[in-house]
Amino acid sequence: MTNLAVIGGDGIGPEVVAEGLKVLNAVLPGVETTDYDLGARRYHATGEVLPDSVQNELAGHDAILLGAVGDPGVPPGVLERGLLLKLRFAFDHYVNLRPARLYEGVTSPLAGVKPGDIDFVVVREGTEGLYVGAGGVLAKGTPREVATEESLNSRSGVERVIRDAFSRAQSRPRRHLTLVHKQNVLVNAGNLWSRTFTEVGKEFPDVVTEYQHVDAASMFFVTQPQRFDVVVTDNLFGDILTDIAAAISGGIGLAASGNINPTKEYPSMFEPVHGSAPDITGKGIADPTATILSVALLLDHLGHTDEADKVEAAVADDLAAREPGAGVRTSEVGDRIAARVS
Numbered sequence: 104m105t106n107l108a109v110i111g112g113d114g115i116g117p118e119v120v121a122e123g124l125k126v127l128n129a130v131l132p133g134v135e136t137t138d139y140d141l142g143a144r145r146y147h148a149t150g151e152v153l154p155d156s157v158q159n160e161l162a163g164h165d166a167i168l169l170g171a172v173g174d175p176g177v178p179p180g181v182l183e184r185g186l187l188l189k190l191r192f193a194f195d196h197y198v199n200l201r202p203a204r205l206y207e208g209v210t211s212p213l214a215g216v217k218p219g220d221i222d223f224v225v226v227r228e229g230t231e232g233l234y235v236g237a238g239g240v241l242a243k244g245t246p247r248e249v250a251t252e253e254s255l256n257s258r259s260g261v262e263r264v265i266r267d268a269f270s271r272a273q274s275r276p277r278r279h280l281t282l283v284h285k286q287n288v289l290v291n292a293g294n295l296w297s298r299t300f301t302e303v304g305k306e307f308p309d310v311v312t313e314y315q316h317v318d319a320a321s322m323f324f325v326t327q328p329q330r331f332d333v334v335v336t337d338n339l340f341g342d343i344l345t346d347i348a349a350a351i352s353g354g355i356g357l358a359a360s361g362n363i364n365p366t367k368e369y370p371s372m373f374e375p376v377h378g379s380a381p382d383i384t385g386k387g388i389a390d391p392t393a394t395i396l397s398v399a400l401l402l403d404h405l406g407h408t409d410e411a412d413k414v415e416a417a418v419a420d421d422l423a424a425r426e427p428g429a430g431v432r433t434s435e436v437g438d439r440i441a442a443r444v445s
């Protein structure tokens with residue numbers, strides 16, 4: 104019996120997670136779920152963000168489904184760092200998997216692109232880089248104030264995510280992998296990434312490789328998305344590139360992600376790429392598709408590949424059947440996709 108920890112979180116998080124669970128229950132009845140009240144409400148009520156006891160309980164689950172965290176009433180970073188990043192780091196989610204696909208029936212803002220032109224996956228490093236929290240502030244509040252954030256890149260951390268990306272590229276028809284970095288400026292980390300990429304690449308002679316600086320890659324994402332099959336990159340570049348990937352594939356409401364611990368030592372965590380969207384919270388108009396596609400990634404990770412394929416196919420059918428330009432009603436999307444997989 105699969106046991107799933109559910110963190111609805113803030114803003115539209117609980118709204119989209121409810122639809123993800125609707126689809127999960129329809130395609131794989133009997134998954135045991137435990138809800139965790141984490142996020143802004145708990146923080147305001149108790150001052151707690153992620154108590155150790157809760158983290159330990161989460162560790163005992165097969166997987167975690169998360170909506171989003173972040174709230175305009177909570178200082179920036181408290182929930183994002185204290186909850187989301189804490190879980191990514193504690194559960195060693197070193198592969199942050201973010202597929203981008205333009206489905207039939209979905210309009211891309213890019214002129215002339217067709218479904219099939221955008222079908223790639225970003226393997227974003229999830230535990231290092233500028234996200235580690237190294238740095239600080241000197242002379243705060245004075246004219247001499249200096250703030251630093253350091254990027255940490257370990258050989259083992261870089262190597263394991265690059266190897267994962269190579270092996271994903273090897274299992275896809277095009278067998279193409281692009282390393283994205285900024286080795287012309289970030290010469291220390293860039294050199295480690297590119298040397299490691301070359302060395303690990305020797306284990307995968309059938310994978311075609313390419314390197315792009317992140318500024319050029321950002322341009323090619325919106326001018327020639329067909330160039331990409333698998334992309335591997337560091338934590339911050341991956342964060343930014345995957346919002347671009349979402350935008351060109353029809354919007355942030357469709358972009359799924361998995362924070363994966365490939366060793367399965369800890370539970371992996373699945374969540375939409377988007378945030379808590381305070382501007383549309385409570386209106387019933389958030390698109391739950393990203394969360395439902397994240398449920399497909401979750402099912403795949405847990406070995407339920409048929410169910411994962413069924414969910415993705417149902418999403419594709421639903422998107423193809425949507426009235427162009429018509430708004431989304433959150434619960435209706437969940438109802439329709441759940442009905443298709445039942």
Ligand SMILES: NC(=O)c1ccc[n+]([C@@H]2O[C@H](COP(=O)([O-])OP(=O)(O)OC[C@H]3O[C@@H](n4cnc5c(N)ncnc54)[C@H](O)[C@@H]3O)[C@@H](O)[C@H]2O)c1
Binds near residue numbers: 170174183356357
């Ligand atoms: N994984 C996460 O938990 C996560 C991710 C990103 C941002 N955040 C947090 O969320 C809060 C808001 O951040 P933001 O505004 O930069 O990003 P956001 O993704 O929440 O919203 C950006 C825009 O996209 C729209 N949008 C987002 N999800 C949508 C959906 N499912 N359907 C339709 N429209 C959708 C929003 O309405 C908004 O206009 C911040 O506190 C931020 O730190 C959390």
Ligand SMILES: CC(C)[C@H](C(=O)O)[C@@H](O)C(=O)O
Binds near residue numbers: 173184188342378
């Ligand atoms: C909320 C924030 C910590 C997070 C990130 O930067 O990774 C978000 O933007 C994401 O893309 O999941």
Ligand SMILES: [Mg+2]
Binds near residue numbers: 342343346376
């Ligand atoms: Mg982001």
